[in-house]
Amino acid sequence: MSAGTYAPKPGAAPLGRMIGAQTALETRMLLRNGEQLLLTVIIPSLLLVLFSTVDIIDTGAGRSVDFLAPGVLALAVMSTAFTGQAIATGFERRYGVLKRLGASPLPRWALMTSKTLAVLVTEVLQVALLTVIAFALGWSPHGNPLAVLLLLVLGTAAFSGLGLLMAGALKAEATLAAANLVFLLLLVAGGVIVPMDKFPGGVRAVLDLLPISALSDGLRSVLQHGAAMPWGDLGILAVWAVLGLGAAATFFRWE
Numbered sequence: 001m002s003a004g005t006y007a008p009k010p011g012a013a014p015l016g017r018m019i020g021a022q023t024a025l026e027t028r029m030l031l032r033n034g035e036q037l038l039l040t041v042i043i044p045s046l047l048l049v050l051f052s053t054v055d056i057i058d059t060g061a062g063r064s065v066d067f068l069a070p071g072v073l074a075l076a077v078m079s080t081a082f083t084g085q086a087i088a089t090g091f092e093r094r095y096g097v098l099k100r101l102g103a104s105p106l107p108r109w110a111l112m113t114s115k116t117l118a119v120l121v122t123e124v125l126q127v128a129l130l131t132v133i134a135f136a137l138g139w140s141p142h143g144n145p146l147a148v149l150l151l152l153v154l155g156t157a158a159f160s161g162l163g164l165l166m167a168g169a170l171k172a173e174a175t176l177a178a179a180n181l182v183f184l185l186l187l188v189a190g191g192v193i194v195p196m197d198k199f200p201g202g203v204r205a206v207l208d209l210l211p212i213s214a215l216s217d218g219l220r221s222v223l224q225h226g227a228a229m230p231w232g233d234l235g236i237l238a239v240w241a242v243l244g245l246g247a248a249a250t251f252f253r254w255e
Contacts, residue, residue, distance in 0.1 A: 012105035019110050019117070026118035029088065031125075036084040039183065040076065040126055045133055048072045051193055052137045059195060062224075069134040069141070070219035071192035076126040077152060078190075078212055081119050081159035083183045089115065089167035090175035098254050108254070116160055123156060143222035147229045151222070154237035155215040161244025162211070168252030191216040211240040 012018070030036055051057060052065040059067035092098050102108050131139075167175050188194060190212030196204050207213050218233030 015107075015110060018106045019114050022106060022111060022114035023117040023121070026114050027121045030080070030084060030118055030122050033084075033088065036080075036088065039079040039083055040122060041129065044072045044076045044079065044126070044130060047075070047193060048130060048133055049137070052134075057194060063138060065134055065137045065139045066141075066224050067195070067220065068193065069130070069139045070223045071216040072130055072134075073127060073152075074155065074190075074212060074216035074219055075187060075192045076130060077123055077155045077215060078159050078186065079183065080122050080126065081156045082163040083179045084122075084163075085115065085119055085160060086163035086166045086179040087176050089164060090170065090172040090179075093167060093254065094172035096255075102254050112164065115164075116156075119156060119160060123152070127152070141223040142226035144228055147222045147227070148219065150234060151215060151218045151230070151237065154234060154241055155211065158211040158215075158237050158240035158244055161241060161246070161248045164248040164252060165244060168248060168254075186210065186212040191220075209236060211237055214240075 013021075030040075048065070048068055051059075051068050052063075055064070057064075089098070098111075101111055106114075134141075163179070166178060170178060186192070189199070189207055190210055191207070192212065196207065196213065196217070199207060208217070214233040214236035218230040218237070221227040221230045221233070
């Protein structure tokens with residue numbers, strides 16, 4: 001008796017195809033969410049236009065947009081990799097989506113990889129849009145593109161780890177409140193809009209160690225001042241990335 005031929009062949013799809021499909025789904029979900037769209041696109045764009053065209057904060061010598069554009073790029077990374085991802089993953093965990101996906105042929109590590117890739121795709125779109133807006137406002141960046149890429153990748157890894165840690169450790173409602181609160185606090189105290197030299201020396205020493213401060217300061221050093229490679233800021237981001245991703249892998253709860 002012939003076993004027969006079945007089409008399509010039963011069984012799991014190749015791992016690469018599963019990751020690609022899940023990444024596309026995660027990206028669509030990120031871009032369709034109104035609250036996340038507000039955080040990732042609208043708020044950074046409005047801040048860049050407002051503070052570049054209205055003399056509200058003293059950003060030092062030179063044009064305001066040259067100071068603000070790197071900080072807003074850092075804010076865009078934080079809004080997507082940390083705030084948006086923490087909120088979305090927290091509610092997926094609450095509704096049992098992660099538990100069901102964890103039982104699918106897609107390995108759990110591949111699911112987290114897909115989420116990270118979706119964040120990177122979204123960030124590419126953010127950076128492209130904000131760069132166009134900044135150029136329209138008269139921005140003239142300098143520096144090494146490789147240094148910018150390293151800063152953005154390490155910043156994404158650091159914030160992604162912290163976002164997943166929060167989503168996997170707290171209840172969804174607590175994650176929603178905490179992620180938005182952290183976003184607002186770091187917007188003010190992370191060197192995004194307000195120069196770090198406006199803070200007292202002791203406070204600034206602590207704030208300089210935050211990932212948003214390292215990312216915004218590093219991008220500013222390269223894009224505004226033409227620095228070759230801001231090793232200190234890269235080192236801070238690398239430490240946060242290792243600690244955040246390690247803690248997320250250890251303490252993340254799927255239920």
